[in-house]
Amino acid sequence: MTHLRRSFFITKTLKPWLLRLTGKAGWATTLHALPGGIAPASHKTLSLQQKIIRMPSGELGLPAQLILPLRQHLGPDSVPVVSVGDYVYKNQLIAAANGEKGVGLHAPSSGYISSISYALLPTNETHDPERSWQQALNRHQTAIVIDTDGKHAIQPGLLAANSDWRVRSPDELRQAVFDAGICGMGGAGFPTAIKLGASAIKTLIINGAECEPFITADEALMREHAAEVIEGALIIQRICGAQSCVIGIEADKYQAIDAIQSVINQLMTELKPANAGQAALSLTLIPSIYPSGGEKQLIRIMTGIEVVSGKRPVDVGVLCHSVATARAVYKAVIAGEPLTSRITTLTGHALKTAVNVEVMIGTPVSHLLDFAGVQHAKLQRVLVGGPLMGYEAPDLDTPVLKTSNCLLAGSERDIAAVVTQSKPHRDCIRCDFCATVCPVKLQPQTLYFAARHQHHDASVEQGLFDCIECGACAVVCPSHIPLVNYYREEKAVIRTDNDTAQQAYWQSLFEKHQQRLSVNAIDQQQRKLDKLQHKLETIAVGEPLTKTALTKTPVPPVVAPTASKSAEQIKQEIEAAVARARARKAELQNKTDATQDADE
Amino acid sequence: MNNISHKVSSPFLKPVFSVPGVMATVLLALLPAAICYTWFFGAGFLINLLITSTLGLLLEALVMRARGKPVLFYLSDLSILVTAALLSFALPPGSPWWIAASGIFIACVFGKHVFGGLGHNVFNPAALAYVSLLILFPLQMTGWYLPGSGSYAEAPIDPLSADGIYTSLQLSFPWLRDFALTPFPVRPDGFATATPLIEYKFAAPARILMAESDGFTLWEREARTGWEMVSVSFALGGLFLLWRGVISWHIPFTVVVVVFVLASLFYQPGQEAIFGSPWLHLFSTSTLIGAFFIATDPASSPSSALGKLIYGALIGIAMYSIRIWGSYLDSVALAILAVNMCSPLIDQLTARTPLGHPSRIKRWLTAWKKAA
Numbered sequence A: 001m002t003h004l005r006r007s008f009f010i011t012k013t014l015k016p017w018l019l020r021l022t023g024k025a026g027w028a029t030t031l032h033a034l035p036g037g038i039a040p041a042s043h044k045t046l047s048l049q050q051k052i053i054r055m056p057s058g059e060l061g062l063p064a065q066l067i068l069p070l071r072q073h074l075g076p077d078s079v080p081v082v083s084v085g086d087y088v089y090k091n092q093l094i095a096a097a098n099g100e101k102g103v104g105l106h107a108p109s110s111g112y113i114s115s116i117s118y119a120l121l122p123t124n125e126t127h128d129p130e131r132s133w134q135q136a137l138n139r140h141q142t143a144i145v146i147d148t149d150g151k152h153a154i155q156p157g158l159l160a161a162n163s164d165w166r167v168r169s170p171d172e173l174r175q176a177v178f179d180a181g182i183c184g185m186g187g188a189g190f191p192t193a194i195k196l197g198a199s200a201i202k203t204l205i206i207n208g209a210e211c212e213p214f215i216t217a218d219e220a221l222m223r224e225h226a227a228e229v230i231e232g233a234l235i236i237q238r239i240c241g242a243q244s245c246v247i248g249i250e251a252d253k254y255q256a257i258d259a260i261q262s263v264i265n266q267l268m269t270e271l272k273p274a275n276a277g278q279a280a281l282s283l284t285l286i287p288s289i290y291p292s293g294g295e296k297q298l299i300r301i302m303t304g305i306e307v308v309s310g311k312r313p314v315d316v317g318v319l320c321h322s323v324a325t326a327r328a329v330y331k332a333v334i335a336g337e338p339l340t341s342r343i344t345t346l347t348g349h350a351l352k353t354a355v356n357v358e359v360m361i362g363t364p365v366s367h368l369l370d371f372a373g374v375q376h377a378k379l380q381r382v383l384v385g386g387p388l389m390g391y392e393a394p395d396l397d398t399p400v401l402k403t404s405n406c407l408l409a410g411s412e413r414d415i416a417a418v419v420t421q422s423k424p425h426r427d428c429i430r431c432d433f434c435a436t437v438c439p440v441k442l443q444p445q446t447l448y449f450a451a452r453h454q455h456h457d458a459s460v461e462q463g464l465f466d467c468i469e470c471g472a473c474a475v476v477c478p479s480h481i482p483l484v485n486y487y488r489e490e491k492a493v494i495r496t497d498n499d500t501a502q503q504a505y506w507q508s509l510f511e512k513h514q515q516r517l518s519v520n521a522i523d524q525q526q527r528k529l530d531k532l533q534h535k536l537e538t539i540a541v542g543e544p545l546t547k548t549a550l551t552k553t554p555v556p557p558v559v560a561p562t563a564s565k566s567a568e569q570i571k572q573e574i575e576a577a578v579a580r581a582r583a584r585k586a587e588l589q590n591k592t593d594a595t596q597d598a599d600e
Numbered sequence B: 001m002n003n004i005s006h007k008v009s010s011p012f013l014k015p016v017f018s019v020p021g022v023m024a025t026v027l028l029a030l031l032p033a034a035i036c037y038t039w040f041f042g043a044g045f046l047i048n049l050l051i052t053s054t055l056g057l058l059l060e061a062l063v064m065r066a067r068g069k070p071v072l073f074y075l076s077d078l079s080i081l082v083t084a085a086l087l088s089f090a091l092p093p094g095s096p097w098w099i100a101a102s103g104i105f106i107a108c109v110f111g112k113h114v115f116g117g118l119g120h121n122v123f124n125p126a127a128l129a130y131v132s133l134l135i136l137f138p139l140q141m142t143g144w145y146l147p148g149s150g151s152y153a154e155a156p157i158d159p160l161s162a163d164g165i166y167t168s169l170q171l172s173f174p175w176l177r178d179f180a181l182t183p184f185p186v187r188p189d190g191f192a193t194a195t196p197l198i199e200y201k202f203a204a205p206a207r208i209l210m211a212e213s214d215g216f217t218l219w220e221r222e223a224r225t226g227w228e229m230v231s232v233s234f235a236l237g238g239l240f241l242l243w244r245g246v247i248s249w250h251i252p253f254t255v256v257v258v259v260f261v262l263a264s265l266f267y268q269p270g271q272e273a274i275f276g277s278p279w280l281h282l283f284s285t286s287t288l289i290g291a292f293f294i295a296t297d298p299a300s301s302p303s304s305a306l307g308k309l310i311y312g313a314l315i316g317i318a319m320y321s322i323r324i325w326g327s328y329l330d331s332v333a334l335a336i337l338a339v340n341m342c343s344p345l346i347d348q349l350t351a352r353t354p355l356g357h358p359s360r361i362k363r364w365l366t367a368w369k370k371a372a
Helices: A003-021 A132-139 A170-179 A192-196 A217-224 A226-240 A254-275 A295-303 A323-335 A365-372 A433-437 A444-452 A456-461 A472-476 A483-498 A500-541 A567-599 B019-041 B044-066 B071-075 B079-090 B097-115 B125-136 B138-142 B162-172 B174-178 B203-213 B223-244 B250-266 B278-283 B287-294 B305-325 B332-349 B360-371
Strands: A065-069 A093-096 A111-119 A142-148 A203-208 A244-250 A280-286 A318-322 A341-347 A355-360 A381-384 A406-410
Touching: A065 A111, A093 A142, A170 A192, A170 A226, A170 A323, A192 A226, A192 A318, A192 A323, A203 A217, A203 A226, A203 A295, A203 A323, A217 A226, A217 A254, A217 A323, A217 A341, A226 A244, A226 A254, A226 A280, A226 A318, A226 A323, A244 A254, A244 A295, A254 A280, A280 A295, A295 A318, A318 A323, A323 A341, A341 A365, A355 A365, A365 A381, A365 A406, A433 A444, A433 A472, A444 A456, A444 A483, A456 A483, A472 A483, A500 A567, B019 B044, B019 B079, B019 B223, B019 B287, B044 B071, B044 B079, B044 B097, B044 B162, B079 B097, B079 B125, B079 B287, B097 B125, B125 B138, B125 B332, B162 B174, B223 B278, B223 B287, B250 B278, B250 B287, B250 B305, B278 B287, B287 B305, B287 B332, B305 B332
Parallel strands: A203 A244, A203 A318, A244 A280, A341 A406
Antiparallel strands: A065 A142, A111 A142, A341 A355, A381 A406
16 A cells, blocks of 8 residues: 555655766756655556667658648647648648737648548546536647658758757747647647746756656657757757756666666767857756656745746746757757657556657547557557546547657556546545645645635635646545545536636627517517507408408408497507507517617 | 535645544554453443444434434544544443443533534533543542452452453443352442542552552553553554654653643642652643543644643643642543633644744834834
8 A cells, every 4th residue: 555655765765866866967966855755666667678660761661641630739829821622731830829829830740631630539638517508618729630641741842941040039949849740748738938038047948857757758759869859959049148058867767868868978078178168968867756747846846846837847947848848859959840740658567569650740549549559459458648637538530649758558456546527536545645645735725625626715825726636636535535536526616617718709699689679579579560560450440350461361251359449449459459569569679779888 | 514616736746644534543542442441440441432432423324314424524634533532542441331321422422513514513522421431420430430449359350361351341231240150349449439530539559658568560451550551552553643743742741841830839748648759640640631632632622822822821731730739539631621712722822923024023022112
């Protein structure tokens, strides 16, 4: 039961000290402790047996279709600039960035566009029966689909930017990053160009702490492409003007550390006489605790800075990028290649071979699983991302996104949701295990009560929106409460309630409905008037009154129903009714005018 | 019921702990103390444990049925067994069966389920039941009838021999005596009267000193010194819980330290009968079971580390004060109940500050400035 805590002690205290004593290079003099955190079994050796496999190659062919969602990043959806039936080359822009805050999308391979409005299944897990209709609006996502032709043809005439990046201006470099459609590749997918536009950056942190179990994409990248990562880091440093650049890697990634360190040493010896001070580049080893790789957590460990709640790290002069983003920047600036592929870990005990692949964005999950030899009998579920922060792939056509660092085909022993919709969890016993592992120093147990009972004010006050959804609390909860689910749900509810755009939309629908109702009422009175008018005319002519006077069908002769009333009486009654209907109509019209005036 | 309405999302990792696992660990930690207790005080403890456990499970099932919840699911959390075990340690061995029965009834119904069940109780159920029994049945709760006490030179019986066990049974179920051929002469044991949670001021310590001067050592089976060994086994069980990560160090540490410091401050050599020595406060009373097993009940103690330290210190102070200056027979359970009442307030005042939020002192200062 306590293997988790014991190994936690070893990784948090013992191992770093041993490494420091043995003189392993790169230990910073001061590391700041991360409050909480857990040390689950890492399973990383699974996928590190082989080198990265590139796509397309002999082993791993092109998929027949590439599915490219228009929303792979935070911010407005990209806007398609191609139409169905167009032929696109590799690296050609197929969806433009929607304004400054957007991110462009490029074709990973050549082929014909077969759809630009392919509807994706929702990956949003939160579901509140009362609000499902609101959430459905947020979920709607479309994708561009390319039928690949297998030629992998590059557009003729596209030039690689080959001039030395050191002489190009930061703005020019930033534009290159923007044009390449790069967003943060660690998970959240924040547009990189926006982050790079921040001013007054003192420290640049390159995040190589891949703390989640099973995922080895960054580690493999650092092992095999250390030089590209470092070069990319230097480019980012030039763009943002940071005085120092620190690369943070978890202390148990020995090969990656060696690779990065040797590149740094080489660089330093080259630069030493000329401008050693300019490239203040260093490597810091951090203890391997989950979630040390979270942006704010890593900043806290490496600099001791607490980012104020609700602000971004750039506000305190720290910029954090993942190693994968650094490499994407390198490729964009040096080779002029847009972001069309990424390194993704294929792992899990349901696969025959676990391996890292450099895969095209938009490749369906099923294509990769077939390549890795999935054993369906063992397969419990497929996760995009790791077991702690990933989400379940809604189906096997789900594409690989710019942010997908792992595909985990988990067997029963890898991943298990103990609580399901049909199986209840126990009551909270307030044991506090969750608070001891929370890296943000929240009190998950009190937050749970607030979130579960939808006490919105209390939840926000207790730091609901500081929760990074790392899942450490849910892993140690003895009552097996899916805490993160409750927080996520509460966040979604509060966000929907506070979404003014959405509120305005529903308000406008409601007003239109009201308007329609009032128009109908006026019409009704008008019809009444017409009917009465017709009756008057009938009486004037002297015909007997029938109920079906207005219908055009032949009327069977009936006995006049006016036996008890004289024609004069009927006329008076009708005139009174006309007056009433007119008054009502006028009243309604005035009301409508008044509301319209008020609106204007 | 805690059925979730939404689709399960991350994390997908297998949970590390479970409620039955935690409760089983606590039961395991109580095992050495149980063995020690039986060895020194006879089978009366086991009889009490049997009564409280079976009746506890039955009551829990009934209450859960009445509350319309799945019975087996809630029984399987084993929490009622922990309550039953703790209560059995507090009851005098050899008390009639209905003492144990009413004790577990109070613990289960009034201690736990009137507040909403496990995790919602304001007081520790075992402590609440014990104090209630003390008020309701003072005579039965303060009289100890031990089969094998050294004070009875005329009829010393080994408490774990067949005779001893039969005597214990007779004590628990008085109607058995009607069938007995040689009825056990029921006379209260003057020495063993003041034992576990009932301290009877310092009668017990004085007897221990006497026993030691008579040439007994702690290791010999002698009811007068038995409680010290039981205390040590509680401490061992507590250390086991700490090692397994089931309890945190804050509460037991502060309780023990505060009691020890207070006892040292007021200690006057030669006046043991008034203030008692620090050793006596820790090992000849029920301080350790209180510190490690009862005060650490997660539901009725605060959650933040600072809150736990304050809570433990308050319990230590209350324990010592009631013991020395109070007129009540028991100190530990009363101290814990009293501080349990403060725990929600402590919880609120010492809530942790999430990273990136202004610190507690800063918040207080701004609130102060606003008010001024």
